[in-house]
Amino acid sequence: xxxxxxxxxxxxxxxxxxxxxxxxxxxxxxxxxxxxxxxxxxxxxxxxxxxxxxxxxxxxxxxxxxxxxxxxxxxxxxxxxxxxxxxxxxxxxxxxxxxxxxx
Numbered sequence: 001x002x003x004x005x006x007x008x009x010x011x012x013x014x015x016x017x018x019x020x021x022x023x024x025x026x027x028x029x030x031x032x033x034x035x036x037x038x039x040x041x042x043x044x045x046x047x048x049x050x051x052x053x054x055x056x057x058x059x060x061x062x063x064x065x066x067x068x069x070x071x072x073x074x075x076x077x078x079x080x081x082x083x084x085x086x087x088x089x090x091x092x093x094x095x096x097x098x099x100x101x102x103x
Contacts, residue, residue: 004046
């Protein structure tokens with residue numbers, strides 16, 4: 001949704017929408033969501049999320065080229081944790097934090 005809905009909202013606003021914003025407490029310090037949402041303010045077309053996640057992990061972790069192991073891990077996250085086609089009322093937590101809560 002984040003990769004396309006801000007663009008739809010802008011188009012539907014008939015030029016009245018002048019920006020986007022987000023509430024940090026609403027995304028639980030989820031850095032990939034910060035970056036994606038704020039990048040949408042500069043985009044004219046929806047993002048190819050698979051490609052965007054590959055570039056994100058490269059920007060985040062650095063290196064001379066994309067690390068295929070990191071890319072594969074982010075692909076799993078994209079296909080599971082970040083797969084959301086409808087608004088959700090849920091909280092994203094770090095996996096180790098959740099495991100500590102279960103102990």
